[in-house]
Amino acid sequence: MADAVLSCRNLSKTYRTGAGVVTAIDNITLDILPGEMTAIVGPSGSGKTTLLSMLGGLERPSAGEILVEGRPLKQRFSDLSDYRREAVGFVFQAYNLLPHLTALENVLLPMELAGVPRRQRRPRAVELLAAVGIGEERYHHQPARLSGGEQQRVAMARALANHPPILLADEPTGNLDGQTSKQVIDLLHHMAKQTRLSVVVVTHNLMVAEEADRVISLNYGLIESDERTALARFDFVLRRLRTQRSSLSTQ
Numbered sequence: 615m616a617d618a619v620l621s622c623r624n625l626s627k628t629y630r631t632g633a634g635v636v637t638a639i640d641n642i643t644l645d646i647l648p649g650e651m652t653a654i655v656g657p658s659g660s661g662k663t664t665l666l667s668m669l670g671g672l673e674r675p676s677a678g679e680i681l682v683e684g685r686p687l688k689q690r691f692s693d694l695s696d697y698r699r700e701a702v703g704f705v706f707q708a709y710n711l712l713p714h715l716t717a718l719e720n721v722l723l724p725m726e727l728a729g730v731p732r733r734q735r736r737p738r739a740v741e742l743l744a745a746v747g748i749g750e751e752r753y754h755h756q757p758a759r760l761s762g763g764e765q766q767r768v769a770m771a772r773a774l775a776n777h778p779p780i781l782l783a784d785e786p787t788g789n790l791d792g793q794t795s796k797q798v799i800d801l802l803h804h805m806a807k808q809t810r811l812s813v814v815v816v817t818h819n820l821m822v823a824e825e826a827d828r829v830i831s832l833n834y835g836l837i838e839s840d841e842r843t844a845l846a847r848f849d850f851v852l853r854r855l856r857t858q859r860s861s862l863s864t865q
């Protein structure tokens with residue numbers, strides 16, 4: 615689809631192990647749209663993490679191709695680390711904040727690495743921490759002094775520091791209680807809608823799947839089902855009409 619942020623075409627991943635070849639992802643084709651929150655669900659071992667890792671440039675596909683805004687990833691980015699730095703934010707189950715840095719420093723770091731001018735870094739970090747509901751009194755706390763929910767909020771702020779169009783999250787609520795999970799999910803959903811961010815979240819949590827615009831179910835590395843909510847379907851049809859109209863007008 616013309617306005618897809620991220621697509622994969624005939625994507626496969628196989629691993630060679632002592633016991634033979636494991637097909638973790640088996641010929642998957644899909645488009646991720648801007649502003650859409652997609653949940654990837656499926657039993658353990660169905661390929662969720664492998665798919666997310668390939669979408670995020672953490673693993674190379676064995677076959678098939680990834681497109682970023684319609685162009686092959688390999689053409690747009692000279693290497694995968696550029697892609698990861700510029701286009702994708704990651705959120706993990708275990709938060710993965712740097713333990714010796716404060717909340718604020720954790721959010722500043724990706725901007726420093728990306729060469730954002732010093733004067734712009736702090737206002738951006740403050741804006742993001744406010745957006746995820748971390749108050750000033752927490753800025754100078756190291757992760758060990760924050761609750762799980764607070765750490766995950768800081769991790770979300772960090773992931774968004776460089777304005778990536780895509781946020782990938784692997785079991786972001788896996789270590790959180792029900793109420794905190796709900797807050798983190800609401801926040802992901804809110805971010806997707808407010809900034810047209812594409813959010814792809816791997817989850818076992820039914821609540822996440824309920825809140826998503828689209829639920830893709832994997833089994834044995836294959837897409838078993840791919841469903842949008844009624845509202846997201848409506849939006850999808852509108853987009854398709856718009857794309858058709860604009861391609862007609864350029865013909």
Ligand SMILES: Nc1ncnc2c1ncn2[C@@H]1O[C@H](COP(=O)(O)OP(=O)(O)O)[C@@H](O)[C@H]1O
Pocket residue numbers: 629630631636637638656657658659660661662663664665
């Ligand atoms: N590095 C690896 N080496 C060998 N097999 C792997 C590796 N990573 C994943 N797999 C296998 O690929 C399949 C999918 O794994 P994964 O993507 O982690 O599933 P999920 O996240 O849905 O639990 C599983 O059979 C798993 O054992």
Ligand SMILES: [Mg+2]
Pocket residue numbers: 662663664
């Ligand atoms: Mg997994």
